[in-house]
Amino acid sequence: MTWCGWCVNEGYLEAHYAQRASATAPLPDDDGRKPGDQQAWTSEQRHALTRHVDEQARNAIEALTTLSEDVDPREKQQARYTALRAARDRALVFVLAYTAVRVGELLRDPNDPRRRGVRWEELSLDDGSMDVYRKKQQWDAASLPDPVITPLRSYRQLMDPPTERWPVFPTFDQRTLAGLVQDELTDRGERSKAITECRQKYARDLLLALDNDIRPPSITTDGARSILQRLSEAAKIDIDHPKHDYLAPHGGRRGMGEVLVRTFGYTVAARYLDNSEEMVRERYSHIEAGELGDVATEALNEVDSLNRR
Structure with missing residues (x-):
């Protein structure tokens, strides 16, 4: 893992700045914070x-x-x-x-x-x-x-x-789960109409994923x-x-x-x-x-x- 990646995981950085396409501002000044300030x-x-x-x-x-x-x-x-x-x-x-x-x-x-x-x-x-x-x-x-x-x-x-x-700790993000369910059921040979009907039976795609072992x-x-x-x-x-x-x-x-x-x-x-x-x-x-x-x-x-x- 890169240094920036570690800093993101540890909470010292909000984002992985090294992966951005270009810098738009100078590096921040040293704010003088010590370890106990975290x-x-x-x-x-x-x-x-x-x-x-x-x-x-x-x-x-x-x-x-x-x-x-x-x-x-x-x-x-x-x-x-x-x-x-x-x-x-x-x-x-x-x-x-x-x-x-x-x-x-x-x-x-x-x-x-x-x-x-x-x-x-x-x-x-x-x-x-x-x-x-x-x-x-x-x-x-x-x-x-x-x-x-x-x-x-x-x-x-x-x-x-x-x-x-x-x-x-699975994601509960509906857009992620919707795409996952759609793709997995398609890979299992289900047709589009059958997938739609199946999803309509559930209030949330996460519940469908649990019942059908579609791992998020x-x-x-x-x-x-x-x-x-x-x-x-x-x-x-x-x-x-x-x-x-x-x-x-x-x-x-x-x-x-x-x-x-x-x-x-x-x-x-x-x-x-x-x-x-x-x-x-x-x-x-x-x-x-x-x-x-x-x-x-x-x-x-x-x-x-x-x-x-």
């Missing part, structure tokens, strides 16, 4: 976002499961689609918030065919692990802590993927950013950051890193973040600086106290 979800922000998506998913699933038996089939399909979307969003937020997995390791990168998004076959909910293609360009197991297990298990039960090779692509890293923009606004989360007015995906990883460094130190944090201890110390140097400042303050207070005696 967005990191605070505990309050993480709890606000996870509470919001959990409530939305619970309400949508309850609305589906409490429908009367004689309800119109299309209405039931629409309720299932709404529940699936809410459950997917909840699972995505919990994974980003608690696993510290890089968004480029979790979702599809259009610029890197090796990063096609994590599949159900790569998750072991019983063991609490997930196989991901790491930044170091090799497969490795990432931890799934307790908070993410229930959202993932509930989501899987609701989706009931036809095979284990389905992406955990995973959402992209850019798609995840769009989802988090929507969810951050809906949850009315207070965000004060110079670059992002929403909770960006990489902020979940950095927020988890802050928790681990402060609680267990740099060595444990480095293992969980799949980084070298040297890199973690560099990126979270503001924590050590603050702690050293506290030590200095305590030392000064002790000396001043002795001098007053």
Whole structure:
């Protein structure tokens, strides 16, 4: 992967500028920001976002499961689609918030065919692990802590993927799914009229894809950013950051890193973040600086106290 591609995946760049046909403006000036200036979800922000998506998913699933038996089939399909979307969003937020997995390791990168998004076959909910293609360009197991297990298990039960090779976080983009369904059914020998009639039986093409094992692509890293923009606004989360007015995906990883460094130190944090201890110390140097400042303050207070005696 190129340097620009890595920066896009990590959230440091909004777009892959090196792939643009031509530059129209000079390179930006160095804004002087330090590692500690990068967005990191605070505990309050993480709890606000996870509470919001959990409530939305619970309400949508309850609305589906409490429908009367004689309800119109299309209405039931629409309720299932709404529940699936809410459950997917909840699972995505919990994974980003608690696993510290890089968004480029979790979702599809259009610029890197090796990063096609994590599949159900790569998750072991019983063991609490997930196989991901790491930044170091090799497969490795990432931890799934307790908070993410229930959202993932509930989501899987609701989706009931036809095979284990389905992406955990498929796209719900209607235009993408419409083209995929049309092309796949054509390849299977269906005529245009039959395809139209088949699609008309479903409220959404995603439901047709599930019933016919037409595997959609995973959402992209850019798609995840769009989802988090929507969810951050809906949850009315207070965000004060110079670059992002929403909770960006990489902020979940950095927020988890802050928790681990402060609680267990740099060595444990480095293992969980799949980084070298040297890199973690560099990126979270503001924590050590603050702690050293506290030590200095305590030392000064002790000396001043002795001098007053």
